[in-house]
Amino acid sequence: EAQVTQNPRYLITVTGKKLTVTCSQNMNHEYMSWYRQDPGLGLRQIYYSMNVEVTDKGDVPEGYKVSRKEKRNFPLILESPSPNQTSLYFCASSLLLGGTDTQYFGPGTRLTVL
Amino acid sequence: DQQVKQNSPSLSVQEGRISILNCDYTNSMFDYFLWYKKYPAEGPTFLISISSIKDKNEDGRFTVFLNKSAKHLSLHIVPSQPGDSAVYFCAASEVGAGNMLTFGGGTRLMVKP
Numbered sequence: 001e002a003q004v005t006q007n008p009r010y011l012i013t014v015t016g017k018k019l020t021v022t023c024s025q026n027m028n029h030e031y032m033s034w035y036r037q038d039p040g041l042g043l044r045q046i047y048y049s050m051n052v053e054v055t056d057k058g059d060v061p062e063g064y065k066v067s068r069k070e071k072r073n074f075p076l077i078l079e080s081p082s083p084n085q086t087s088l089y090f091c092a093s094s095l096l097l098g099g100t101d102t103q104y105f106g107p108g109t110r111l112t113v114l
Numbered sequence: 115d116q117q118v119k120q121n122s123p124s125l126s127v128q129e130g131r132i133s134i135l136n137c138d139y140t141n142s143m144f145d146y147f148l149w150y151k152k153y154p155a156e157g158p159t160f161l162i163s164i165s166s167i168k169d170k171n172e173d174g175r176f177t178v179f180l181n182k183s184a185k186h187l188s189l190h191i192v193p194s195q196p197g198d199s200a201v202y203f204c205a206a207s208e209v210g211a212g213n214m215l216t217f218g219g220g221t222r223l224m225v226k227p
Contacts, residue, residue, distance in 0.1 A: 004157070033214075040123070041116070042203055042217035043158070058214060090157050103215065105150075105157030 002027045004106035006091050012112045013081055021076045021109050023091030031094045032074040033058065033103070034066065036087040043090060049074055081113040117141045118206050120218035127225050133191040135221050137204030140185065144206035148215070149178060149189050152201045161202070162189070165209075194225045 004025045013019055025032065033048035035058075045058030049068040063085055065077040074093075078085060091106040118139045127133045137147075145166040150158035164171040164178045164187065171178050177190045191198055204218040 035217075040219045042118070042120075042219045043205075043215075044217070045214055048214065059216075092157075102160045102163075105159070107155070107157050 002104070004091055004093055004104050006089075006106040006109050008109060009107065010110050012114065014114050015082055016080050019078050019081060019111075021078075021089060021091075021111070023074045023076065023106060024072050025074075025091075025093040025104070026072065027093060027095070027104065028071065029093035029095050029104075030071075031096065031101070031103075032068065033092050034064070034074070034076045035090045035092065036060065037090060037108075038087055046076070046089075081111075083113050085111065086113045087111060115140075116219070117144075118204055118216050118218040120202075120204055120221045122221050123219070124222040124224070127194045127223065129196055129225055129227050130193045133189075133194045133198065133223055133225065135189040135191075135202050135204075135223065137187045137189075137218050138185060139187075139206050139216075141206070141208075141216070142185070143208050144216070146207045146209050147178070147180060147187050148205045148207075149176075150203045150205060150217075152203065152220070158203060191223075194223075196225050196227050199223055199225045 007022045034046040035043040037043045044060045047066040049055045089109045092103040094101040094103045148163040149161040151161045152158040180187045201220045203220045205215040
């Protein structure tokens with residue numbers, strides 16, 4: 001089954017404790033990205049990657065890191081989480097660039113930073 | 115400042131009637147628009163899209179209308195069904211500027227039986 005998976009689905013942590021949210025897709029997609037969803041703000045892009053070893057900042061990259069060492073994986077790293085990073089996070093992938101290709105989203109990771 | 119806005123946080127409609135969800139944008143460079151639907155505890159799923167060279171795109175019960183001069187698009191669902199109850203996000207992108215989507219804040223649609 002074609003899908004985007006994220007782990008963990010739920011995470012409660014404390015300020016400053018490094019964490020990683022994993023994302024994996026099995027569709028051989030070139031493009032992957034991370035979004036955060038906050039009430040009234042919709043989804044905002046954090047980082048994206050156009051291919052292996054190619055990453056770039058989205059709208060709200062502060063406090064986040066990513067890596068793309070393999071085509072299928074795109075982990076999101078919070079080196080020193082803060083309470084304002086409490087949010088619902090989505091990973092997405094699409095086959096091509098260009099803005100017209102459908103993005104497929106993972107099920108989401110709800111993160112709470114105390 | 116949000117470049118894509120959905121001014122109605124929620125909408126309630128009777129089953130069988132039409133649902134109209136609205137979206138406004140400010141960036142005139144946007145030339146591709148999408149609607150995503152999101153159920154609780156799931157990721158958004160693509161619903162329908164429209165290019166700026168068109169003013170209407172239809173897919174079954176779903177039709178998206180684009181008014182470029184007003185920088186406004188709308189999603190019509192006819193007839194509405196209880197299974198359509200979800201949060202709907204409008205999104206926009208610039209073709210050729212990567213695959214970055216700019217989302218609106220979402221509208222929660224409730225279709226009552």
